[in-house]
Amino acid sequence: xxxxxxxxxxxxxxxxxxxxxxxxxxRRRALAEWLGSTENPLTARVIVNRIWHLHFGRGIVATLDNxxxxxxxxxxxxxxxxxxxxxxxxxxxxxxxxx
Numbered sequence: 001x002x003x004x005x006x007x008x009x010x011x012x013x014x015x016x017x018x019x020x021x022x023x024x025x026x027r028r029r030a031l032a033e034w035l036g037s038t039e040n041p042l043t044a045r046v047i048v049n050r051i052w053h054l055h056f057g058r059g060i061v062a063t064l065d066n067x068x069x070x071x072x073x074x075x076x077x078x079x080x081x082x083x084x085x086x087x088x089x090x091x092x093x094x095x096x097x098x099x
Contacts, residue, residue, distance in 0.1 A: 044084035048084050
C-alpha cells in the first residue's frame, strides 16, 4: 500500500467517525482500526513471527524488528501468510495461536 493510499483511507475513515462536537479528528482511531484490520495483514504477520521466534528460537523472518526493505526475507513466506490469516480468523488471540 502506498503512503498516499493510507492517508486517503485514514482521512475517509476519520470523516465517518468524527464526533459532532469536533473535539477530535478521529485519525488515531482510524489508524488503530486500520492496523488491526484484515486489510492490513502486516500486523498479524509481525505478531505470528514473534510467536514463532519465542517457540523455535528464530523467526520465519529473522529480523524481528524490520519487515521492510532493509530486513531479511521470510524463509517460508507461504507459512507466514497462512499463520497470519489463521491468527486473524481466530480473533487475533495469542492464546489460541499457542495451543
